[in-house]
Amino acid sequence: MRKISLTARLTIIFVLIMAAACSGITLTLYGALRHELIWRDDRTLINRAEQLRQLLQDGAKPEMLPLYFSRMVDTQQDILLIRQADGPDVTINQTGIRLTELAGENQPGVLHRQRTQQGEELTLLSLQGTSKGGAVTLTVARLARERAKMLEQYRRESLLVCLAALVLGAILSPLLIRRGLKAIGTLSKITAATQADRLSDSVPVNSLPRELLPLGEALNVMRSRLAHDFTRLTRFADDLAHELRTPVNVMLSQNQVALGQERSPEAYQQLLAGNIEELENLSRLTDNILFLARADHHNVALRKERFSLADTLENITDFLEPLAEEKGLRFVIEVQGDLCADKMLFQRAMVNLITNAVRHAPENTFIRIKA
Structure with a gap:
């Protein structure tokens, strides 16, 4: 219809x-x-x-x-x-009328x-x-x-x-109505012509009639949010490509070198073990990036609970202690009190943060955790 x-x-x-x-x-x-x-x-x-x-x-x-x-x-x-x-x-x-x-x-x-x-x-x-x-x-x-x-x-x-x-109203009213709705057509053309690289360009609300001002302002707010989210998405894709490029190149180079000449079964087993280790690192890296992206966009269901902040951080540092000992690093925890949050998400975030600190910290130094 x-x-x-x-x-x-x-x-x-x-x-x-x-x-x-x-x-x-x-x-x-x-x-x-x-x-x-x-x-x-x-x-x-x-x-x-x-x-x-x-x-x-x-x-x-x-x-x-x-x-x-x-x-x-x-x-x-x-x-x-x-x-x-x-x-x-x-x-x-x-008149011809008979009177009564x-x-x-x-x-x-x-x-x-x-x-x-x-x-x-x-x-x-x-x-x-x-x-x-x-x-x-x-x-x-x-x-x-x-x-x-x-x-x-x-x-x-x-x-x-x-x-x-x-009849005059039926003829003239469509013309006047179309003229009054011309601003909607202009707004539609501006919206249809929007490109990814021009999301930050706002709709000119000064030329809109008063009735369409809320719509124009709402479109500007939406375009601003889309521009912000698109920028974050682009940055996320760049970070993901940067993080994945190094281990993939390493694996590719190792496999090319290994296939360049015949090797013993022990060498191939060592190569496969190295590949498995790199793939495990890639899997953890992908999980961490996806977790951060979901948390950033509020797509993670939170299960809040109250727990001891000091005990939780001590468990995390105990888990990362072997990695820190390789560089001669020591953890110093200066926190107290309880925290009401999603314990699992908090632990994952702190593991990522402390792991980065261990990787980039100078050898034989301290990693101080304060709150």
């Missing part, structure tokens, strides 16, 4: 956030616009009803109100119904909303009034056609704007 790139993931997240933000903003503005339009239509309906009732109270005839009404409103979506107690109804209705009877209220501003058979929203207001002919019921109604068209246009335009914004 192909993995989705980081750029694609960030683009998807960015587009989803944009979609959520556009949806939230559009719905909020749509709700505010719809509320404002409804409030405006309601205030217009109430004001017109109040004006018509005031005309009736001032003596205008109900038959004349349609003339005033047609001048005040859009008859394509507004309805007027005047019911007289002692006269015919006066109606202006070009609604009992009039003496107080203005009591609105009633309902749905027509076609599903359109209809707002009605009925008021009780008086004229020279007696009591009248004034009903004013308005269909929400204009408001519905305006809201529909707003929804359509908002949808187009949101889609355009999402």
Whole structure:
């Protein structure tokens, strides 16, 4: 399965956030616009009803109100119904909507909303009034056609704007994200181009963005550790080659000389004994070097115990006493107290150290061990 790139993931997240933000903003503005339009239509309906009732109270005839009404409103979506107690109804209705009877209220501003058979929203207001002919019921109604068209246009335009914004964001966001991730590519190239002889060269963290500074600093720390370990490994290989070269050359020379002419079986036995001795020295040398390398890299499991330092050193010097007597050397131990450590590792380290001291010390001298 192909993995989705980081750029694609960030683009998807960015587009989803944009979609959520556009949806939230559009719905909020749509709700505010719809509320404002409804409030405006309601205030217009109430004001017109109040004006018509005031005309009736001032003596205008109900038959004349349609003339005033047609001048005040859009008859394509507004309805007027005047019911007289002692006269015919006066109606202006070009909408084709059948009015539902609604009992009039003496107080203005009591609105009633309902749905027509076609599903359109209809707002009605009925008021009780008086004229020279007696009591009248004034009903004013308005269909929400204009408001519905305006809201529909707003929804359509908002949808187009949101889609355009999402498409633009989907196109531009990968470009911007790639530009922002360019530093990661640069960091990858620097890391990929690292050679063994350039481990000490640090990554230029000054050119990295703030978010990548911890990564750059961590890479520099890692490169520094690798450079240090590589130097130690090189030195270890050099030391190992130097230590092995001498005994190997000696064995090679002895064997070449021995094979140069026929010799007695005793001579060959002596040569083999010398080879075995040199091989044993090589084996001990290899063990010591590997032990020091493992101990240096903390790969040795420690078994700590408390033991007498003086007794342990005396046992080691007794073991190396024959080697020291060949050069007339004497050991002087000036230590006391106990030590908490891995006794076996301590003994091996001290054997190596004292053996080197015996090899390089002048004849007929002292080897002093102090702690």
